Amino acid sequence: MNRTRVFWPGVIAALASLAACRGGCHREGDRAATVEGRLALFPAATRIVAAVDVAKLRASPAAAKLAAQAKQNAGDQHEIEEFAKRTGFDPLRQLNSVTVAFPEEARVHGELGLVLRADHLDQARLVAYVRDQLQKSGDDLAATAHGRLTLWSSRRDPDLVGFFLDDQTFVLGAGGWGLKMADLAETARPGDSAATDLDLVNLVEHAAHDHDIWAAAIVPEATRKSLSADPKFAGAASVQTLSAGLNLGRGLEAVLHADLTSAAEARALADRVTSALRDAKKNPEVLMLGLGPYLDGVSAGAAERSFELHAGLNESAFDDLLARLGGLMALARGGGSAFSR
Numbered sequence: 001m002n003r004t005r006v007f008w009p010g011v012i013a014a015l016a017s018l019a020a021c022r023g024g025c026h027r028e029g030d031r032a033a034t035v036e037g038r039l040a041l042f043p044a045a046t047r048i049v050a051a052v053d054v055a056k057l058r059a060s061p062a063a064a065k066l067a068a069q070a071k072q073n074a075g076d077q078h079e080i081e082e083f084a085k086r087t088g089f090d091p092l093r094q095l096n097s098v099t100v101a102f103p104e105e106a107r108v109h110g111e112l113g114l115v116l117r118a119d120h121l122d123q124a125r126l127v128a129y130v131r132d133q134l135q136k137s138g139d140d141l142a143a144t145a146h147g148r149l150t151l152w153s154s155r156r157d158p159d160l161v162g163f164f165l166d167d168q169t170f171v172l173g174a175g176g177w178g179l180k181m182a183d184l185a186e187t188a189r190p191g192d193s194a195a196t197d198l199d200l201v202n203l204v205e206h207a208a209h210d211h212d213i214w215a216a217a218i219v220p221e222a223t224r225k226s227l228s229a230d231p232k233f234a235g236a237a238s239v240q241t242l243s244a245g246l247n248l249g250r251g252l253e254a255v256l257h258a259d260l261t262s263a264a265e266a267r268a269l270a271d272r273v274t275s276a277l278r279d280a281k282k283n284p285e286v287l288m289l290g291l292g293p294y295l296d297g298v299s300a301g302a303a304e305r306s307f308e309l310h311a312g313l314n315e316s317a318f319d320d321l322l323a324r325l326g327g328l329m330a331l332a333r334g335g336g337s338a339f340s341r
Contacts, residue, residue, distance in 0.1 A: 039194040039204065041171060042101040042113045043180045046194035049204055050215035051099040057212040062248040062318065087125045094119040096168075101194065104220040110159070111175030123164045127152065147186040151178065203241055206257065211245030238265040250315040258307045270302040273309060293317055 039046065084090040096117045103111050131141040134154055142158070144151040149163045161178025163171055165185050173181045184193055194200055200218060207216040219239050228237035238261040246254040260266045280286055281295050297312040313321060 037195075038099055038115075038208070039101075039197075039201065041115055041165075041181050041184050042194040043103070043177060043184070044192055044194055044197060045103040045111075046101045046113070046197070046200065047104045047220060048102040048106075048215070048217040049099065049194075049200070049207075050101075050213075051097060051208065052213050053097050053208075053211070055096045057248060060212060060248045061250045062252075083129070087129045088122040089118065089120070089126060091118075104222070106175070109175040111177045112173070113177045113181055114172040116170045116172075117168055118170075119168065121164060121167050121170055123167070126170075146179075146182050149182055149186065151182060153178070199241075203243055207243035207245055209245070210247070212248055213246040214244060216243045217241065236269075238262070251318040252311070252313040252321075254311045256309040260305050260307060263302070263304050266302040266305050266307045269307045270300045273300040273307075294321065 038051065039049065042049070080092065084092075096119065098117075099115045101113045106112060127141065130152075134141055139154050139156045142153055142155050144153070146163070149165075151161050151163050153159070153161045159176070159178075160172070160174045161182070162173075163178075163182055163185075165171055171181050171185065172178070180192070200216070203216040203218065207214040218241055224237045224239070227233040239258045240261060241259045242256070243258075244254070244256045246252070258266075258269070260269065277295060277298055277300070281292055286292060286295070294313065294317060297314075297317070298310070300307070300309050302308070
């Protein structure tokens with residue numbers, strides 16, 4: 001069962017359609033927009049961070065095209081409209097950003113943190129909506145006092161904890177992170193926050209810079225050891241950090257950056273990727289599917305210990321890609337309907 005969807009109906013649909021309105025969200029510059037502010041509510045164990053700057057993405061020229069794809073599903077559109085009507089929160093116009101974070105071994109205990117920022121959140125109406133959705137399935141919403149905060153969780157899944165930091169910020173944590181994030185919000189103890197990890201702060205600053213969508217990760221030592229034990233992935237075992245950013249203008253621009261343990265390993269990785277791209281462009285299946293033009297904008301290179309992969313699509317190629325994705329989504333919906341009958 002998708003725990004976050006049960007607790008927070010409408011957010012997933014909102015993210016799927018986050019580009020539906022341009023210029024509708026105004027954000028004042030504040031500490032929350034800085035790197036330290038982005039990380040302040042996450043525990044010090046954070047090793048992976050990803051975010052969508054919805055307000056920036058919404059203002060991009062590609063926003064209307066993405067919105068058109070999202071609106072093709074009338075059911076999703078109706079769900080978003082109903083959610084906005086009942087809660088007073090229109091995610092297509094008021095959602096500003098979503099940031100998620102994970103520790104080194106999130107799979108063990110399911111730890112995760114999510115911070116959602118918006119123009120305005122009506123706590124009473126949102127809580128009433130979630131409670132109503134839970135009660136329809138025989139569950140209910142429980143409230144627990146935590147200093148000045150009220151922590152919310154479903155009775156069936158008390159480990160998933162959410163709270164409203166203010167009328168613009170909603171925080172969600174799982175695997176024990178809900179309470180830890182509430183403690184950080186209450187006491188602001190710097191020693192317990194990911195914002196004190198200078199390596200992570202610098203990595204996030206690099207990834208987030210001027211990007212609509214970004215991600216950053218400090219690769220765990222255990223993961224590197226696991227990769228080195230497998231000959232197929234031994235080359236990736238020397239990757240120490242990863243960061244990625246994506247921008248949507250009239251087309252698409254993306255970059256993946258990795259820091260490796262040595263310059264020789266960075267160059268070797270760039271050579272392998274370049275060779276793989278060259279082979280892919282000659283692959284009959286790739287050519288038959290018409291994917292060759294998408295690969296023309298992909299290049300790899302290395303400088304000192306750093307490896308970078310760049311990908312770009314011009315407006316025409318981006319429109320073609322959206323059309324292909326729209327067709328696949330339509331087929332998937334049709335197949336689902338057929339199987340459900």
